[in-house]
Amino acid sequence: MKKFFYIVLLVLIVGGFIYVYPEIEWSSPKIDIKLESENIGTRPFDIEVSDEGKGLKNVSVVLSGAHGESILVNKNYPEGIKGDKITVKLDPKKLGVKGGPAELKVSAEDRSRLKIFSGNKTKINQKVNLDLVPPKLDVISTDQYINHGGSGFVVYKTSPDTIKSGVTLGDYFFPGYKGNFKDEDVHMAFFAYPHDVDPGESITIVAQDQAGNEKTVGLIYILRDVNYRESDINISENFVENIMVPLMDEDSSGLDHKEIFLKVNNEMRKKNDATIKKTGSKSEKKIMWEGAFRQLSNSKVEANFADERTYILNDEPIDKQYHLGYDLAVTKRYPIEAANGGIVVYADELGIYGNTVMIDHGMGLLTLYGHMSTIDVEVGDSVSKDDIIGRTGETGLAAGDHLHYGIYINGVAVRPIEWWDKKWIKDNVSAKINQASGEFNSQDTGTQTQKNSIDSKSE
Protein backbone atom coordinates (compact mmCIF):
# COMPACT_ATOMS: atom_id res chain seq x y z
CA MET A 1 0.00 0.00 0.00
CA LYS A 2 2.82 2.34 0.96
CA LYS A 3 4.63 1.40 -2.23
CA PHE A 4 1.54 2.21 -4.27
CA PHE A 5 1.30 5.62 -2.60
CA TYR A 6 4.91 6.41 -3.58
CA ILE A 7 4.29 5.34 -7.16
CA VAL A 8 1.22 7.59 -7.39
CA LEU A 9 3.19 10.45 -5.90
CA LEU A 10 6.03 9.95 -8.37
CA VAL A 11 3.58 9.85 -11.29
CA LEU A 12 1.97 13.05 -10.06
CA ILE A 13 5.31 14.81 -9.69
CA VAL A 14 6.64 13.67 -13.05
CA GLY A 15 3.32 14.28 -14.78
CA GLY A 16 2.99 17.71 -13.21
CA PHE A 17 6.52 18.54 -14.20
CA ILE A 18 5.94 17.43 -17.80
CA TYR A 19 2.77 19.52 -17.83
CA VAL A 20 4.37 22.62 -16.33
CA TYR A 21 7.86 22.33 -17.81
CA PRO A 22 7.06 24.04 -21.13
CA GLU A 23 5.76 27.01 -19.16
CA ILE A 24 8.95 27.35 -17.17
CA GLU A 25 12.17 28.94 -18.20
CA TRP A 26 15.10 30.15 -16.25
CA SER A 27 16.36 32.97 -18.51
CA SER A 28 15.37 36.40 -17.23
CA PRO A 29 14.43 39.33 -19.50
CA LYS A 30 17.28 41.53 -20.75
CA ILE A 31 17.15 45.31 -20.41
CA ASP A 32 19.34 47.71 -22.34
CA ILE A 33 18.99 51.43 -21.59
CA LYS A 34 20.36 53.33 -24.58
CA LEU A 35 21.74 56.52 -23.11
CA GLU A 36 24.50 58.56 -24.75
CA SER A 37 25.48 60.02 -21.41
CA GLU A 38 24.06 60.20 -17.93
CA ASN A 39 22.56 63.60 -18.74
CA ILE A 40 18.95 63.21 -19.66
CA GLY A 41 16.51 65.94 -20.54
CA THR A 42 14.00 66.40 -23.31
CA ARG A 43 15.89 64.26 -25.84
CA PRO A 44 14.01 60.93 -26.20
CA PHE A 45 15.97 57.78 -25.49
CA ASP A 46 15.34 54.11 -26.14
CA ILE A 47 15.09 51.14 -23.84
CA GLU A 48 15.39 47.73 -25.43
CA VAL A 49 13.85 44.77 -23.63
CA SER A 50 13.83 41.14 -24.69
CA ASP A 51 13.10 37.71 -23.34
CA GLU A 52 14.42 34.56 -24.96
CA GLY A 53 11.95 32.12 -23.41
CA LYS A 54 8.24 32.66 -22.98
CA GLY A 55 8.29 36.33 -23.94
CA LEU A 56 7.58 39.58 -22.14
CA LYS A 57 4.69 40.17 -19.78
CA ASN A 58 5.29 43.65 -18.42
CA VAL A 59 7.83 46.48 -18.57
CA SER A 60 7.85 49.49 -16.31
CA VAL A 61 10.07 52.57 -16.20
CA VAL A 62 10.04 54.82 -13.16
CA LEU A 63 11.92 58.05 -12.67
CA SER A 64 12.88 58.56 -9.06
CA GLY A 65 14.32 61.83 -7.83
CA ALA A 66 13.87 64.82 -5.54
CA HIS A 67 10.29 65.23 -6.83
CA GLY A 68 9.35 61.69 -5.80
CA GLU A 69 8.59 58.87 -8.21
CA SER A 70 6.88 59.13 -11.58
CA ILE A 71 5.89 56.27 -13.79
CA LEU A 72 7.15 56.96 -17.30
CA VAL A 73 6.17 53.64 -18.83
CA ASN A 74 3.97 50.74 -17.71
CA LYS A 75 3.33 48.36 -20.54
CA ASN A 76 1.69 44.92 -20.60
CA TYR A 77 2.30 42.52 -23.46
CA PRO A 78 0.10 39.86 -25.03
CA GLU A 79 1.58 36.38 -25.32
CA GLY A 80 4.45 35.75 -27.67
CA ILE A 81 6.25 39.11 -27.64
CA LYS A 82 9.96 38.38 -27.41
CA GLY A 83 11.29 41.92 -27.58
CA ASP A 84 10.37 45.58 -27.65
CA LYS A 85 12.02 48.96 -28.15
CA ILE A 86 10.43 51.61 -25.98
CA THR A 87 11.12 55.27 -26.69
CA VAL A 88 10.97 57.34 -23.53
CA LYS A 89 10.41 61.09 -23.70
CA LEU A 90 10.31 63.23 -20.61
CA ASP A 91 7.83 66.04 -20.28
CA PRO A 92 9.38 67.94 -17.34
CA LYS A 93 6.43 70.31 -16.91
CA LYS A 94 3.84 67.56 -16.84
CA LEU A 95 5.90 65.45 -14.46
CA GLY A 96 6.83 68.39 -12.27
CA VAL A 97 10.44 67.22 -12.16
CA LYS A 98 13.37 69.48 -11.41
CA GLY A 99 16.98 69.17 -12.49
CA GLY A 100 19.58 67.25 -10.55
CA PRO A 101 20.52 63.65 -9.71
CA ALA A 102 17.84 61.05 -10.22
CA GLU A 103 17.44 57.36 -10.89
CA LEU A 104 15.80 55.45 -13.72
CA LYS A 105 14.26 52.22 -12.45
CA VAL A 106 13.49 49.81 -15.24
CA SER A 107 11.94 46.43 -14.62
CA ALA A 108 10.83 43.72 -17.01
CA GLU A 109 8.91 40.54 -16.25
CA ASP A 110 8.49 37.49 -18.48
CA ARG A 111 5.73 34.89 -18.78
CA SER A 112 7.64 32.02 -17.20
CA ARG A 113 5.78 30.03 -14.53
CA LEU A 114 8.92 29.29 -12.59
CA LYS A 115 7.41 31.16 -9.73
CA ILE A 116 3.77 30.39 -9.12
CA PHE A 117 2.35 33.89 -9.37
CA SER A 118 4.89 35.81 -11.39
CA GLY A 119 7.60 35.29 -13.99
CA ASN A 120 11.28 36.03 -13.97
CA LYS A 121 11.95 39.66 -13.23
CA THR A 122 14.91 41.83 -14.16
CA LYS A 123 15.45 45.19 -12.54
CA ILE A 124 17.98 47.82 -13.48
CA ASN A 125 18.52 51.05 -11.61
CA GLN A 126 20.54 53.60 -13.51
CA LYS A 127 21.81 56.84 -12.04
CA VAL A 128 21.11 59.82 -14.27
CA ASN A 129 21.43 63.56 -14.12
CA LEU A 130 18.30 65.46 -15.03
CA ASP A 131 19.40 68.39 -17.15
CA LEU A 132 16.48 70.58 -18.12
CA VAL A 133 18.35 73.84 -18.69
CA PRO A 134 18.95 74.78 -22.32
CA PRO A 135 22.39 76.10 -23.32
CA LYS A 136 23.02 79.83 -23.39
CA LEU A 137 23.17 81.44 -26.79
CA ASP A 138 24.17 84.98 -27.73
CA VAL A 139 24.39 86.28 -31.26
CA ILE A 140 27.49 88.45 -31.58
CA SER A 141 27.39 89.58 -35.20
CA THR A 142 24.93 92.19 -36.36
CA ASP A 143 23.69 93.67 -39.64
CA GLN A 144 22.27 90.88 -41.71
CA TYR A 145 21.56 91.80 -45.29
CA ILE A 146 20.95 88.68 -47.25
CA ASN A 147 20.36 88.37 -50.95
CA HIS A 148 17.67 85.91 -51.97
CA GLY A 149 19.68 82.93 -53.20
CA GLY A 150 22.82 84.25 -51.55
CA SER A 151 24.93 83.58 -48.49
CA GLY A 152 24.86 84.65 -44.86
CA PHE A 153 27.33 84.51 -42.03
CA VAL A 154 26.83 84.66 -38.30
CA VAL A 155 29.06 84.65 -35.22
CA TYR A 156 27.54 83.51 -31.92
CA LYS A 157 28.57 82.29 -28.51
CA THR A 158 27.07 79.36 -26.63
CA SER A 159 27.62 77.91 -23.16
CA PRO A 160 30.21 75.07 -22.98
CA ASP A 161 27.55 72.34 -22.59
CA THR A 162 26.56 72.82 -26.26
CA ILE A 163 27.21 69.76 -28.39
CA LYS A 164 25.49 70.85 -31.61
CA SER A 165 24.70 74.29 -32.97
CA GLY A 166 24.09 76.08 -36.22
CA VAL A 167 21.58 77.92 -38.36
CA THR A 168 18.21 76.56 -39.42
CA LEU A 169 16.18 77.96 -42.27
CA GLY A 170 13.09 76.02 -43.32
CA ASP A 171 14.20 72.41 -43.69
CA TYR A 172 17.84 73.39 -44.00
CA PHE A 173 20.48 73.15 -41.28
CA PHE A 174 23.91 74.74 -41.53
CA PRO A 175 26.32 73.65 -38.78
CA GLY A 176 28.35 76.14 -36.78
CA TYR A 177 32.08 75.66 -36.24
CA LYS A 178 34.12 76.50 -33.17
CA GLY A 179 37.79 76.53 -32.30
CA ASN A 180 38.62 79.60 -34.32
CA PHE A 181 38.79 82.03 -31.42
CA LYS A 182 40.65 81.94 -28.15
CA ASP A 183 37.24 81.68 -26.54
CA GLU A 184 36.28 78.11 -27.44
CA ASP A 185 32.58 78.82 -27.18
CA VAL A 186 32.47 81.29 -30.04
CA HIS A 187 31.07 79.71 -33.19
CA MET A 188 30.87 80.77 -36.82
CA ALA A 189 28.36 79.53 -39.37
CA PHE A 190 27.94 80.18 -43.06
CA PHE A 191 24.45 79.61 -44.36
CA ALA A 192 22.46 79.89 -47.57
CA TYR A 193 19.12 81.52 -48.24
CA PRO A 194 18.22 79.07 -51.00
CA HIS A 195 16.86 80.68 -54.18
CA ASP A 196 13.79 78.44 -54.11
CA VAL A 197 12.80 79.20 -50.51
CA ASP A 198 10.09 81.85 -50.30
CA PRO A 199 10.94 85.24 -48.82
CA GLY A 200 9.99 85.66 -45.16
CA GLU A 201 11.29 82.32 -43.91
CA SER A 202 12.57 82.61 -40.35
CA ILE A 203 16.27 82.11 -39.78
CA THR A 204 17.08 80.62 -36.40
CA ILE A 205 20.30 80.01 -34.56
CA VAL A 206 20.05 76.92 -32.46
CA ALA A 207 22.19 75.38 -29.72
CA GLN A 208 21.58 71.93 -28.27
CA ASP A 209 23.11 70.20 -25.25
CA GLN A 210 23.73 66.52 -24.57
CA ALA A 211 20.38 66.12 -22.85
CA GLY A 212 18.60 67.47 -25.92
CA ASN A 213 17.64 70.83 -24.43
CA GLU A 214 17.52 73.44 -27.12
CA LYS A 215 17.92 77.20 -27.15
CA THR A 216 16.92 79.13 -30.25
CA VAL A 217 17.38 82.76 -31.21
CA GLY A 218 15.74 84.25 -34.26
CA LEU A 219 18.05 86.14 -36.57
CA ILE A 220 16.97 89.60 -37.58
CA TYR A 221 17.71 90.14 -41.25
CA ILE A 222 16.70 92.02 -44.33
CA LEU A 223 16.22 89.95 -47.46
CA ARG A 224 17.10 91.66 -50.69
CA ASP A 225 15.12 90.62 -53.67
CA VAL A 226 17.02 89.18 -56.62
CA ASN A 227 15.52 88.85 -60.06
CA TYR A 228 16.03 85.44 -61.49
CA ARG A 229 15.56 84.90 -65.16
CA GLU A 230 13.35 82.40 -66.89
CA SER A 231 14.29 81.08 -70.25
CA ASP A 232 13.23 78.54 -72.85
CA ILE A 233 15.78 76.18 -74.27
CA ASN A 234 15.01 74.35 -77.47
CA ILE A 235 16.39 70.84 -77.52
CA SER A 236 17.25 69.27 -80.83
CA GLU A 237 16.96 65.56 -81.44
CA ASN A 238 20.61 65.67 -82.45
CA PHE A 239 21.53 66.91 -78.97
CA VAL A 240 19.61 64.06 -77.38
CA GLU A 241 21.29 61.51 -79.66
CA ASN A 242 24.84 62.82 -79.56
CA ILE A 243 25.22 64.37 -76.08
CA MET A 244 22.63 62.68 -73.89
CA VAL A 245 22.64 59.06 -75.04
CA PRO A 246 26.40 58.63 -74.41
CA LEU A 247 25.93 59.98 -70.85
CA MET A 248 23.43 57.30 -69.92
CA ASP A 249 24.54 54.44 -67.74
CA GLU A 250 21.74 52.23 -69.05
CA ASP A 251 20.55 50.99 -72.42
CA SER A 252 18.59 53.69 -74.22
CA SER A 253 17.08 51.47 -76.89
CA GLY A 254 13.33 51.41 -76.60
CA LEU A 255 13.23 54.92 -75.11
CA ASP A 256 12.04 57.91 -77.12
CA HIS A 257 13.80 61.26 -77.15
CA LYS A 258 11.68 62.73 -74.40
CA GLU A 259 12.29 59.75 -72.12
CA ILE A 260 16.04 59.90 -72.75
CA PHE A 261 16.03 63.64 -72.06
CA LEU A 262 14.23 63.18 -68.74
CA LYS A 263 16.49 60.29 -67.71
CA VAL A 264 19.52 62.55 -68.06
CA ASN A 265 18.34 66.10 -67.38
CA ASN A 266 16.04 65.13 -64.53
CA GLU A 267 16.95 61.76 -62.97
CA MET A 268 20.70 61.96 -63.48
CA ARG A 269 20.77 65.62 -62.38
CA LYS A 270 19.05 64.67 -59.12
CA LYS A 271 21.58 61.90 -58.51
CA ASN A 272 24.48 64.24 -59.29
CA ASP A 273 23.11 66.99 -57.05
CA ALA A 274 22.78 64.44 -54.24
CA THR A 275 26.48 63.62 -54.69
CA ILE A 276 27.31 67.34 -54.47
CA LYS A 277 25.17 67.68 -51.36
CA LYS A 278 26.89 64.70 -49.72
CA THR A 279 30.36 65.93 -50.69
CA GLY A 280 29.54 69.46 -49.51
CA SER A 281 28.19 68.46 -46.14
CA LYS A 282 31.56 67.18 -44.91
CA SER A 283 33.98 70.01 -44.50
CA GLU A 284 37.13 71.10 -42.67
CA LYS A 285 36.47 72.95 -39.43
CA LYS A 286 38.60 75.92 -40.41
CA ILE A 287 38.54 78.62 -43.06
CA MET A 288 41.14 77.79 -45.72
CA TRP A 289 40.56 80.70 -48.09
CA GLU A 290 41.43 84.36 -48.15
CA GLY A 291 40.34 87.37 -50.14
CA ALA A 292 37.74 87.34 -52.87
CA PHE A 293 37.09 84.14 -54.77
CA ARG A 294 38.41 84.09 -58.29
CA GLN A 295 36.34 84.15 -61.42
CA LEU A 296 37.96 82.17 -64.22
CA SER A 297 40.43 84.69 -65.69
CA ASN A 298 39.34 86.51 -68.87
CA SER A 299 35.95 84.81 -68.72
CA LYS A 300 32.49 86.16 -69.32
CA VAL A 301 29.40 84.93 -67.50
CA GLU A 302 27.33 83.20 -70.18
CA ALA A 303 24.55 81.75 -68.08
CA ASN A 304 23.36 83.03 -64.74
CA PHE A 305 22.73 81.51 -61.36
CA ALA A 306 19.28 80.04 -60.73
CA ASP A 307 18.00 80.74 -64.25
CA GLU A 308 14.82 78.77 -64.55
CA ARG A 309 15.08 76.83 -67.76
CA THR A 310 12.15 75.31 -69.56
CA TYR A 311 13.30 72.66 -71.97
CA ILE A 312 11.34 72.35 -75.20
CA LEU A 313 11.48 69.35 -77.49
CA ASN A 314 9.47 69.44 -80.71
CA ASP A 315 7.43 72.42 -79.43
CA GLU A 316 6.54 70.59 -76.21
CA PRO A 317 7.82 71.85 -72.83
CA ILE A 318 9.12 68.66 -71.23
CA ASP A 319 11.19 69.69 -68.21
CA LYS A 320 12.08 72.59 -65.93
CA GLN A 321 15.35 72.96 -64.03
CA TYR A 322 17.34 75.63 -62.28
CA HIS A 323 20.87 76.34 -63.45
CA LEU A 324 22.76 76.38 -60.16
CA GLY A 325 25.99 78.07 -61.18
CA TYR A 326 27.63 80.27 -63.79
CA ASP A 327 28.78 79.19 -67.21
CA LEU A 328 32.13 80.82 -67.93
CA ALA A 329 33.72 80.70 -71.34
CA VAL A 330 37.10 81.84 -72.65
CA THR A 331 38.82 79.71 -75.27
CA LYS A 332 38.89 75.97 -75.76
CA ARG A 333 40.84 73.98 -73.17
CA TYR A 334 41.48 77.09 -71.10
CA PRO A 335 43.42 76.47 -67.83
CA ILE A 336 41.11 76.62 -64.78
CA GLU A 337 42.36 78.34 -61.64
CA ALA A 338 41.28 77.24 -58.16
CA ALA A 339 38.90 79.97 -56.97
CA ASN A 340 40.58 80.06 -53.57
CA GLY A 341 42.57 77.97 -51.11
CA GLY A 342 41.23 74.59 -50.02
CA ILE A 343 41.39 70.85 -50.36
CA VAL A 344 40.24 68.86 -53.38
CA VAL A 345 37.38 66.62 -52.25
CA TYR A 346 36.14 65.38 -55.64
CA ALA A 347 38.00 64.82 -58.90
CA ASP A 348 36.05 62.51 -61.13
CA GLU A 349 33.35 62.23 -63.73
CA LEU A 350 29.91 63.35 -62.44
CA GLY A 351 27.06 62.73 -64.88
CA ILE A 352 25.65 65.91 -66.38
CA TYR A 353 28.56 67.93 -64.94
CA GLY A 354 31.10 65.81 -66.85
CA ASN A 355 34.64 65.76 -65.46
CA THR A 356 34.26 67.61 -62.20
CA VAL A 357 36.47 68.98 -59.44
CA MET A 358 35.13 70.11 -56.06
CA ILE A 359 37.24 72.08 -53.60
CA ASP A 360 36.37 72.30 -49.92
CA HIS A 361 37.27 75.72 -48.55
CA GLY A 362 36.28 74.89 -44.98
CA MET A 363 33.21 75.42 -42.78
CA GLY A 364 30.89 74.08 -45.45
CA LEU A 365 32.01 76.32 -48.30
CA LEU A 366 32.70 74.48 -51.58
CA THR A 367 33.41 75.39 -55.20
CA LEU A 368 32.54 73.12 -58.13
CA TYR A 369 34.09 73.07 -61.61
CA GLY A 370 32.27 71.12 -64.31
CA HIS A 371 32.56 70.05 -67.98
CA MET A 372 36.37 69.88 -67.71
CA SER A 373 38.38 68.30 -70.52
CA THR A 374 41.24 67.30 -68.21
CA ILE A 375 41.58 67.12 -64.43
CA ASP A 376 45.06 67.86 -63.04
CA VAL A 377 44.40 67.36 -59.31
CA GLU A 378 43.51 64.45 -57.05
CA VAL A 379 41.30 64.09 -54.02
CA GLY A 380 43.27 65.19 -50.95
CA ASP A 381 45.41 67.75 -52.81
CA SER A 382 45.81 71.10 -51.10
CA VAL A 383 45.34 73.97 -53.50
CA SER A 384 45.99 77.70 -53.30
CA LYS A 385 44.12 80.40 -55.13
CA ASP A 386 45.13 80.44 -58.82
CA ASP A 387 46.61 76.93 -58.85
CA ILE A 388 45.68 75.27 -62.14
CA ILE A 389 43.35 72.33 -61.47
CA GLY A 390 42.64 71.30 -65.08
CA ARG A 391 41.23 72.63 -68.34
CA THR A 392 37.83 73.66 -69.62
CA GLY A 393 35.98 71.33 -71.93
CA GLU A 394 32.57 70.07 -72.95
CA THR A 395 32.21 66.81 -71.04
CA GLY A 396 28.82 66.01 -69.53
CA LEU A 397 25.69 67.87 -70.56
CA ALA A 398 27.42 70.69 -72.44
CA ALA A 399 27.14 72.17 -75.87
CA GLY A 400 30.44 73.92 -76.43
CA ASP A 401 33.60 74.38 -74.37
CA HIS A 402 32.96 76.20 -71.08
CA LEU A 403 33.38 75.96 -67.33
CA HIS A 404 30.35 75.36 -65.14
CA TYR A 405 31.22 77.09 -61.88
CA GLY A 406 29.21 76.61 -58.70
CA ILE A 407 29.55 77.70 -55.08
CA TYR A 408 27.81 75.74 -52.35
CA ILE A 409 27.29 76.08 -48.61
CA ASN A 410 26.76 72.73 -46.93
CA GLY A 411 25.71 71.38 -50.31
CA VAL A 412 23.24 74.20 -51.09
CA ALA A 413 23.99 76.25 -54.22
CA VAL A 414 24.45 79.99 -53.64
CA ARG A 415 25.06 83.02 -55.86
CA PRO A 416 28.77 82.96 -56.76
CA ILE A 417 28.92 86.70 -57.44
CA GLU A 418 28.99 87.57 -53.72
CA TRP A 419 32.10 85.49 -53.22
CA TRP A 420 33.82 87.25 -56.13
CA ASP A 421 33.14 90.59 -54.48
CA LYS A 422 35.84 91.82 -52.09
CA LYS A 423 33.50 94.34 -50.53
CA TRP A 424 30.76 91.79 -49.90
CA ILE A 425 33.25 89.53 -48.10
CA LYS A 426 34.59 92.45 -46.07
CA ASP A 427 31.14 93.62 -44.99
CA ASN A 428 29.56 90.22 -44.44
CA VAL A 429 32.39 88.03 -43.21
CA SER A 430 35.63 89.77 -42.20
CA ALA A 431 33.98 92.66 -40.36
CA LYS A 432 32.03 90.21 -38.22
CA ILE A 433 35.10 88.08 -37.48
CA ASN A 434 37.11 91.19 -36.62
CA GLN A 435 34.41 92.40 -34.29
CA ALA A 436 34.30 89.03 -32.52
CA SER A 437 38.11 88.81 -32.45
CA GLY A 438 38.29 92.15 -30.65
CA GLU A 439 35.87 90.85 -28.09
CA PHE A 440 37.02 87.27 -27.60
CA ASN A 441 40.71 87.15 -28.55
CA SER A 442 43.10 88.87 -26.23
CA GLN A 443 46.05 90.58 -27.91
CA ASP A 444 48.85 88.82 -26.05
CA THR A 445 48.21 85.22 -27.04
CA GLY A 446 49.29 85.41 -30.63
CA THR A 447 46.45 83.05 -31.50
CA GLN A 448 45.94 83.31 -35.21
CA THR A 449 42.42 83.63 -36.38
CA GLN A 450 41.04 84.62 -39.70
CA LYS A 451 41.12 88.19 -38.46
CA ASN A 452 44.15 89.07 -40.48
CA SER A 453 43.83 86.74 -43.37
CA ILE A 454 40.41 86.83 -45.00
CA ASP A 455 40.49 90.26 -46.59
CA SER A 456 44.23 90.84 -46.66
CA LYS A 457 44.68 90.25 -50.34
CA SER A 458 43.01 92.50 -52.80
CA GLU A 459 41.80 91.40 -56.17
Ligand SMILES: [Zn+2]
Ligand atom coordinates in the same frame (compact mmCIF):
# COMPACT_ATOMS: atom_id res chain seq x y z
ZN1 LIG B 1 26.33 75.42 -66.41
